Amino acid sequence: MSDTLRVLWTLVPQRAPQPWLHCSHCGDSRPFESSTKFRLNANGKRLDAWLIYHCTACSQTWNRPLLERRPAAAVDPQLLAALQQNDPHLARHLAFDIEDLRRRSARIEVFAEALVRRETLCICGTEPRRLEIDFAVATPLRLRLDRLLAAELGVTRSRLHRLQNSGRLVLSAPGSRWLRKPPQDGWRICLDLSEERDREAIATAARRSQ
Ligand SMILES: [Zn+2]
Numbered sequence: 368m369s370d371t372l373r374v375l376w377t378l379v380p381q382r383a384p385q386p387w388l389h390c391s392h393c394g395d396s397r398p399f400e401s402s403t404k405f406r407l408n409a410n411g412k413r414l415d416a417w418l419i420y421h422c423t424a425c426s427q428t429w430n431r432p433l434l435e436r437r438p439a440a441a442v443d444p445q446l447l448a449a450l451q452q453n454d455p456h457l458a459r460h461l462a463f464d465i466e467d468l469r470r471r472s473a474r475i476e477v478f479a480e481a482l483v484r485r486e487t488l489c490i491c492g493t494e495p496r497r498l499e500i501d502f503a504v505a506t507p508l509r510l511r512l513d514r515l516l517a518a519e520l521g522v523t524r525s526r527l528h529r530l531q532n533s534g535r536l537v538l539s540a541p542g543s544r545w546l547r548k549p550p551q552d553g554w555r556i557c558l559d560l561s562e563e564r565d566r567e568a569i570a571t572a573a574r575r576s577q
Contacts, residue, residue, distance in 0.1 A: 372495035372570050373488040376519075377503040378550065381480040383462035384506070385423065386472035392427040398476050399429050403458040405450045406430060414439050416450050418461050431471060433461065463506050479510040483519055487574045495570045496561040504552040512556075513546040520572045535559040 385398035399420040408415045414437050417430035433450075434442065449457040461467075468475050488501070513524045530536035531546055538545050539555035560566035 370492040370494070370496040371499060372490050372497070372573065373499040373501070374574050375486040375488050375501045375503060377484040377486070378508060378510075378515075379482040379484060380463065380478065380506045380508055381482060382478040383459070384465050384468060384478070385476040386420070386431075386468050387474035387476065388429055388472055390422040390425065390427050392425045393422060396474070397422045397424050399423065401431075401458065401462040402428075403455060403462070404453050405433070405458070407450050409439065410436075412439050413437060414442055414447075418458065431461075431468075465506055477507050477509045479508060479514075481508050481510060481515075483515075485574055490574070494567060496559070496566065498558040498560055498570060498573055500556050500558075500573060502550045502552065502554045502556075504550055504554075508549050510549050511547050512550045515550065516546075516556075520569050522569065530558065535562075 383401055385400055387396050387398050390397040400423050402419040402421055404419050406417045406419055414434050416434040417432055420429040420431055465475060513527050516527055517524045527546060536558050560569060
């Protein structure tokens with residue numbers, strides 16, 4: 368289409384997911400939060416390493432296993448240095464590794480707070496009549512798509528639902544009630560702006576860099 372604005376929105380979560388675990392001090396299941404600190408233990412030629420979590424209610428620790436009885440010679444020296452220095456980038460990366468967390472806990476709490484990084488992929492014409500938004504979502508978020516779109520595009524949620532009901536707001540993937548669900552990696556929404564008087568404002572909001 369010659370009058371389409373296509374943008375990529377990368378959603379960057381601001382709070383790491385929290386595993387729910389049994390806290391021996393509280394005597395109940397509690398969400399645990401990463402301390403961003405590592406614990407490293409050398410036993411002969413073998414290494415153990417953990418990322419330290421704290422119970423959010425009482426600060427009881429949980430050591431999340433990273434390396435278990437690993438031969439020291441087999442550990443990447445850069446990884447070892449990062450663990451020894453409590454490298455914050457490594458700690459953040461691991462804290463957001465939800466697949467590994469799922470192996471440790473049946474219940475993972477995820478949060479809604481996300482930064483939206485915008486990138487314009489294609490702008491054709493001076494006044495776009497169609498807006499396409501691609502989503503890149505590396506870590507799951509507990510964030511409804513209609514809330515996100517309303518906040519980021521400056522439109523009401525009821526208007527978004529009206530647009531969807533009239534077929535002018537569509538999702539590339541199959542499914543129902545998707546406006547109420549968290550956006551998924553690879554989703555694309557298409558919004559027909561041809562009848563929207565404020566289409567310029569919406570298009571500007573869609574590509575505004577933060
Ligand atoms: Zn506790």
